[in-house]
Amino acid sequence: GHGLGDLRSLSVAGTYVLWATRTQVTLGSTDGAESLVPPRALLDDKSLQDLAGSTTVEVVEATLNFDGKSFMMLAWNTDQAALSLFQIDITPQRAQNAVAEDQSLRQLRHTWTSKDVRLLVAPEICFAYHDRR
Numbered sequence: 017g018h019g020l021g022d023l024r025s026l027s028v029a030g031t032y033v034l035w036a037t038r039t040q041v042t043l044g045s046t047d048g049a050e051s052l053v054p055p056r057a058l059l060d061d062k063s064l065q066d067l068a069g070s071t072t073v074e075v076v077e078a079t080l081n082f083d084g085k086s087f088m089m090l091a092w093n094t095d096q097a098a099l100s101l102f103q104i105d106i107t108p109q110r111a112q113n114a115v116a117e118d119q120s121l122r123q124l125r126h127t128w129t130s131k132d133v134r135l136l137v138a139p140e141i142c143f144a145y146h147d148r149r
Contacts (some may be wrong), residue, residue, distance in 0.1 A: 025077040027137075029084040036078035039064060041089065043106065058087070058106060067102070070095045076131055082139045090144075092131050099128040101135075101144060 024036045031046050044055035059078075065071050072094035080087050086105045093100065101124040126144070136143040 024075055025079060027078070027080045027087075029080040029082055032080060032084045034058075034078060034080045034087055036075045036089070038074045041075060041078045041087070059089070059104065064091065067091070068093050068100070076133075077135055079135045079137045079142075081137055081142075088135055088137055088142050090133060090135060097129060099131055099133055100124075101126060 022037065024038060026033070026035045028034075028046060033044050033046050035042055035044070039061035040057050041059040042055050043058050059067070059075075064073055064075065067073075068091055070093050074092050074094075076090040076092050076099060078087050078089040084106070086103055089102045089104060091100050091102060092098075103124060128144075130146065132146055133144050134146075136145065
């Protein structure tokens with residue numbers, strides 16, 4: 017629908033649904049679009065670029081954590097040929113503005129040189145695995 021591009025990932029936690037395209041991560045409800053709870057961009061192309069420090073960054077995958085309070089995101093930076101893992105808290109401010117310049121996100125220390133890494137989120141841990149192995 018909204019001209020955002022192909023769906024990269026989709027995840028659900030409780031009544032929340034999170035979907036990602038190449039340039040945006042959006043939060044919505046499993047009940048569909050409602051006037052009280054419309055879908056909201058948690059991260060848009062501008063905040064994604066600010067987060068990565070590059071204009072050649074794209075979302076590879078975004079997955080809600082089980083409590084629905086944060087999500088894990090893999091982002092590919094073409095300039096650096098690197099895949100980075102981020103944990104991003106879902107806050108009222110983020111739901112209002114899709115802002116990435118705050119303390120509610122953190123880049124985790126490991127990066128990969130391949131876009132073929134995927135995520136599996138469990139209640140207490142997140143696994144990153146290579147989808148060709």
